Amino acid sequence: MKAIGIHSIDYLVKQLPHPMAFINKNFELVAASKMWLEYFETKMDEARESNLLHLWNNKEDALWEQQLNKCFKGSMEFGVHYSTDKSGKELWSRWTALPWYDEAENIIGAITSLEDIGGQLEQEMKYEKLESLLREQSEITKVGIWEYHLATDRLIWSEMTRKIHEVPSDYEPKVDTAINFYKQGHSRNTIAMLVHNGLHRGTSWNEKLQFVSAKGNEKWVIAAGKPLYKNGEITRLIGTLQDISEQVAQEIKTKESERLLRTLIDNLPLNVFIKDKDSRKILVNKAECEYLGVDDPSKLLGKSDFDLYENNVAQISRDEDLQVMKTKKSILGKRTVSIKKNGASTSFLTSKIPWLNLEGESKGIIGISMDISEIIQKEDQLRDLINVTAIQNKKLINFAHVVSHNLRSHTANFSMLLDFLIKEKEENEKERILGMLSKASENLAQTLENLNEVVAISTNVNLEKKSLNLNQEITKVQESLAGFLKQHQVKIDNQISDKVHLSAVPAYLESILLNLLTNAVKYKDPERIPEITLSTRKQKEHIVFNIKDNGLGIDMNKYGNKLFGMYKTFHNNKDARGIGLYITKNQIEAMGGNIMVCSEVHQGSTFSVYFKDEN
Amino acid sequence: MKIRSVYIIDDDSITIFGLRKLLDKLHKNLAIHEFKNGKTALDALTCLQQQNKPLPEIIFLDINMPVMDGWTFLDEFLKLSHTSTVTIKIITSSIDIRDREKWKSYVKDAQHHIDFITKPIYELDLVDLQVAS
Structure with missing residues (x-):
């Protein structure tokens, strides 16, 4: 009977629609439902022979044993069982253990049942995980959340939202006080309008605004919000508040340093450019733009020297770029000449510095060039001035000597x-000496x-020049010398066009013409009637006035270098003062001209006066 | 050495007057020849040499003269071959150190006696001359 009884219990229990098991006081399985056995993936035969504690082979064995022992003493026990199945899936179960009584109300074991709570737990954990993730995310990105219920006029702030506002956790926000956190002026007006539009027109927003926390800290925030509808009616507004002060500060800092750099390079009195590997410009400053005649840097970006300069100049520049990129060594302060497409030439002092990436490889060049055209021009002027000074000095020494x-x-x-x-004692002789003294x-x-x-000429260097008709001036001189010319039966052949004008100081030109004409007659060959030929020709920047005579001529080998010297006379002529040609030369030089002579003894002389052609 | 003939090569009539006056005081009946520049004097000397006539014992020579100056004259005169020695007195108002240097360069290798006298000329200079001769 008893055996049949057990058997029948066994059979009944096996069919229970719930994981259930009967365990005796020796922790032996007496009976179990099929679901219970399946849960533990065991078979009745195997389980019955072993201690259940071994079957579970779990760290929680001790707990099990304890709790089952309590149960054997009459209490009801609960617990959670965790295990993993063969596929590694987590299994969570809640177990309940009740004391098992025989007919005599004696406890003979425990009845345990399992309830799979995996799904439920997962849900809970998911929620927990999600919440913590959100919290973390909100912490990292500093994004706070808020929600506003129209019906109850309740505004709810998340922890981060409060943090951004720097208000305590019990602070109760209201829509109008929330708006007052925005900085007075543009920011506050904007948010008020946006919230209003959200509530009444259903528009959403996302705006970067300035904000002042409860503690008075100024911040930059991105305020976003959108309405939520229920049955076609706006019931809530939800939104986020993100503290972007750091980013904005960083942005401002970057922008400021960028602007500083840009201001610096734009205002340098130097041409600055950066070129990529292919020598295409990727940055140019204002000075470079001005030099290349464009109003905006964008018009130069991407262009190479071949687009901007003459080919050979561009090739030289490209070769330099390649050299700098290859050797990674700078070219510093090199004198270069750039010739633009329109032929305009500029002298530069150019430096090219390799532009390296973080790996130390060349990615282009940084160029700095200084326009030194003016300096070079000044240098030339200075050199000219030194020459002039040297000549003047020599003249001065000569003059002082004379x-x-x-x-x-x-x-x-x-x-x-x-x-x-x-x-002297003799009266007659005294008279003679006095005569000599006078x-x-x-x-x-x-x-x-x-x-x-002479001094008058040398000190009046800046006498005003005028454009003078040469023939008119010659005629004037001829008139003043009329008697003298007639006396010597001088023949003058004037081949000069009436159109020839010279730029000269009137008094000087007159003196020059007078002197040369007089000389041509004074040093005539006594055997011949003096013949004088006047002519002009154009030579580069000069108008050359020639006066040719058939006079005595000058031995150029002997006197060539003394001809225009002071107090040098070469003919036995009583009128010779030795100063005429010296003065003539000084006057011509004072006007920026020059005088040359070509002569042969007994043939005659030709004096050529070079006047600067200033027309 | 008896002085018979003297050349004065100078374009300044006052200097000539002075020299004549001083020479006249020292040596009566002295033959004094005047030349206005180096060229005419050189021509005369060349003529004397060709005719084998005696050269003047003393030549007073100015530096700054028209046509041929004193230095050029000296160059040309030293090129002539001479049997006698002539005392050449360079008379100049120049105080330019370069003229003095130039004179020294002539003194070195000339067979003639070359003096350098800076104007003004007083009696003393010609007394020296008398002693020297």
């Missing part, structure tokens, strides 16, 4: 004659007059 010599010769004569006079005095006066004439 002056000292000439004045000294007169004073020497004076002192000699005075010495004679003092010692002659010496005349000579001195003449010399001083001559010197004064």
